[in-house]
Amino acid sequence: MKFLPLLAGHSPSRASVTCTYRCGDACFHDAPNTSDNPTFADVLGAVSRRGALKATAVVALAAGTPLALAAPASAAPEAEPAGRGRPKPPPGTDYKRVRPNTLDAVVVPEGYEQGVVIRWGDAVLPGAPEFDFDNQTAEAQAKQFGYNCDFAALLPLDRWGLSSLLVTNHEYTSEQFMFRGYDRNNPTEEQVKIAWAAHGLTVVQVTRGRDTGHLRPKMSRYNRRITLHTPFKVAGPAAGSDLLKTAADPTGTVVLGTMNNCAGGVTPWGTILSGEENINQYFGNAETVTDPVKRKRYARYGIKGTETTRKWERFDARWDIAREPNEAHRFGWVIELDPNDPGSTPVKHTHLGRFKHETANIRVAEDGRVVAYSGDDERFEYIYKFISKGRMKPGDSAHARRHNMTLLDDGTLYVGRFTGDSPAAEIDGTGKLPSDGEFDGSGEWIPLASGTKSFVDGMTAEEVYVFTREAADRVGATKMDRPEDIQAHPRTGRIYCALSNNVERGNPGKEGATEPNPRLNNKHGQVLEFEERRGDALALTFSWRLFLVCGDPASPDTYFAGFPKDQVSPISSPDNVAFDKHGNLWISTDSAGALGINDGLYSVPLEGRNRGELKLFLTVPRGAETCGPIVEEKIVTVCVQHPGEVDGANADKPASHWPDGGENQPRPSVVAVWKPGRRGLSDIGS
Ligand code: FEO
Ligand code: CA
Ligand code: CA
Ligand code: CA
Numbered sequence: 001m002k003f004l005p006l007l008a009g010h011s012p013s014r015a016s017v018t019c020t021y022r023c024g025d026a027c028f029h030d031a032p033n034t035s036d037n038p039t040f041a042d043v044l045g046a047v048s049r050r051g052a053l054k055a056t057a058v059v060a061l062a063a064g065t066p067l068a069l070a071a072p073a074s075a076a077p078e079a080e081p082a083g084r085g086r087p088k089p090p091p092g093t094d095y096k097r098v099r100p101n102t103l104d105a106v107v108v109p110e111g112y113e114q115g116v117v118i119r120w121g122d123a124v125l126p127g128a129p130e131f132d133f134d135n136q137t138a139e140a141q142a143k144q145f146g147y148n149c150d151f152a153a154l155l156p157l158d159r160w161g162l163s164s165l166l167v168t169n170h171e172y173t174s175e176q177f178m179f180r181g182y183d184r185n186n187p188t189e190e191q192v193k194i195a196w197a198a199h200g201l202t203v204v205q206v207t208r209g210r211d212t213g214h215l216r217p218k219m220s221r222y223n224r225r226i227t228l229h230t231p232f233k234v235a236g237p238a239a240g241s242d243l244l245k246t247a248a249d250p251t252g253t254v255v256l257g258t259m260n261n262c263a264g265g266v267t268p269w270g271t272i273l274s275g276e277e278n279i280n281q282y283f284g285n286a287e288t289v290t291d292p293v294k295r296k297r298y299a300r301y302g303i304k305g306t307e308t309t310r311k312w313e314r315f316d317a318r319w320d321i322a323r324e325p326n327e328a329h330r331f332g333w334v335i336e337l338d339p340n341d342p343g344s345t346p347v348k349h350t351h352l353g354r355f356k357h358e359t360a361n362i363r364v365a366e367d368g369r370v371v372a373y374s375g376d377d378e379r380f381e382y383i384y385k386f387i388s389k390g391r392m393k394p395g396d397s398a399h400a401r402r403h404n405m406t407l408l409d410d411g412t413l414y415v416g417r418f419t420g421d422s423p424a425a426e427i428d429g430t431g432k433l434p435s436d437g438e439f440d441g442s443g444e445w446i447p448l449a450s451g452t453k454s455f456v457d458g459m460t461a462e463e464v465y466v467f468t469r470e471a472a473d474r475v476g477a478t479k480m481d482r483p484e485d486i487q488a489h490p491r492t493g494r495i496y497c498a499l500s501n502n503v504e505r506g507n508p509g510k511e512g513a514t515e516p517n518p519r520l521n522n523k524h525g526q527v528l529e530f531e532e533r534r535g536d537a538l539a540l541t542f543s544w545r546l547f548l549v550c551g552d553p554a555s556p557d558t559y560f561a562g563f564p565k566d567q568v569s570p571i572s573s574p575d576n577v578a579f580d581k582h583g584n585l586w587i588s589t590d591s592a593g594a595l596g597i598n599d600g601l602y603s604v605p606l607e608g609r610n611r612g613e614l615k616l617f618l619t620v621p622r623g624a625e626t627c628g629p630i631v632e633e634k635i636v637t638v639c640v641q642h643p644g645e646v647d648g649a650n651a652d653k654p655a656s657h658w659p660d661g662g663e664n665q666p667r668p669s670v671v672a673v674w675k676p677g678r679r680g681l682s683d684i685g686s
Helices: 016-023 040-064 189-198 292-300 398-404 461-466 468-474
Strands: 113-119 149-156 163-170 200-207 216-218 224-226 231-235 254-256 261-266 272-276 334-337 347-349 361-364 369-375 379-381 383-391 411-420 440-450 483-488 495-499 526-532 541-549 574-579 585-589 600-604 615-619 625-631 635-641 669-676
Touching (some): 149 261, 149 635, 163 261, 361 483, 411 468, 440 461, 495 574, 526 574, 585 625
Parallel strands (some): 483 574
Antiparallel strands (some): 113 669, 149 163, 163 200, 200 224, 526 541
């Protein structure tokens, strides 16, 4: 049996090299939320810290116990757990679960097929040269598929799904895997420019035949690359703010590029939202800032220190806080892109606030107003909600889309406060369920700002939008365990949020366990389910419960909505969520190495007697994480991000050869999975 190394001092399982490039070694630094905001959670935390000793023992046992389910290197799909009279699985989840493994491959259930849709370096725009790993140029990269695909969306161009637009984010670059002999202390200008071109987004048309799910890219008038040079229009109430003005843009309304785009969402009007996440790591020399207020504001976003990992500040002043103090304020937003119009200017929506946006997802209220949910993915950060003032225009005309693209620019921004209903003493940090049988409670949305009006004492509305974390600290928002993807169920309206992990919970000086974040040293994360009062998207109060408390099901600190734990797959660090047409939830993970296994994609029913029956559908290659799942009726796609990104590996010593095999370099790619049937494709999970 083979396990990935368990790492100490980092995100529980992610290679330290991933921490370096993806989030600027956030795990090495204390989480930047040092606020002592007046939450009920803090009161609970004081009690919970007393349970820390016990919690550590439980977690250590769990971490040191190899999973009985982990498979040898030749692993294949696993037989379903035996059970007499076991009923047929609910629609959409009827497949032979995949056995957790450490293979350098994408592993899918028996009877399913897979194909690589597009790889880093594949042609997107006319004139793109064939990818040549050893002779890459910035000019080529700007016409090719970018690096480290994360979010993905498929927008059908016909009603059979034979032709679609595939839109993906390219979250970050991992230079030591992109260039042989990379010298991180002295990157060349061309290497830096390649990285600028490898960030951003791609729009590419993909087509398939009727009897296959293998989507293939095609040159088309829709194809587009968004890079760090693409102009974005700044929209919403902070547009034109002095805080956003730079030497290159004295209007504070035009920003070149987007970066660290993590997850995203498809709006009901057919555009793409995408979250700018770990933007702090790209800005150097914050150390030179002497004004204590400004310094604190940078630090609240993790912007501090001298040189950056990638050294971009040597090649363009905008990455240097000492020379261009406001450029950092122009990232950390939710962006919107209209892939239907390749000539359109994408937008940064300032009314949704500035933080490490994992994503934003839209829900439409009965009266047509739209609600956007977004999580700030860092330890001890918050969950936000925005309610628009205007109403959505139905239809998919360009006119309707133009109107709907303004909806996120006027409304009210709120932040969430989650309160538990169990006695504080019962939330002891071990993950043991309280006596009422659930981690659950109620919550409220606290207003931060609406247009030019601020609801936060001591801050103007502009400041609330640009320094949203500080505003949320001041109103007593609830510190969560890394809020990742958040989406409303299309039928029930319940909202699901992946809370990835938080190994700092309960550390000295940090908040202890709270009912929504009930484990100290939380390595495996949880999935939160909540519903707005009376199901009304516009409500300002809600009820909530933890749907899953993730980890090794054999460990007592896990919970799968009450489903028998001997019949579920192990899971760690939930990241993205998606729904299938049957209403099941699908979850992809980023850090299953904490359990000694590769990351994967899981299905789980939300209703009925199978609620909580978590099953592993696929796993991704060594060192990769599973991102951007799309679960359609007949095709599942995932982004395989950073294959081979394990400590000690680099382009001269690759740890993965996926997807091309042999001695080839690993390439982040999109993969499609389908099930051949007698007549065309069978439904997924049928
Ligand atoms: Fe980029 Fe929140 O993961
Ligand atoms: Ca409770
Ligand atoms: Ca993510
Ligand atoms: Ca991730």
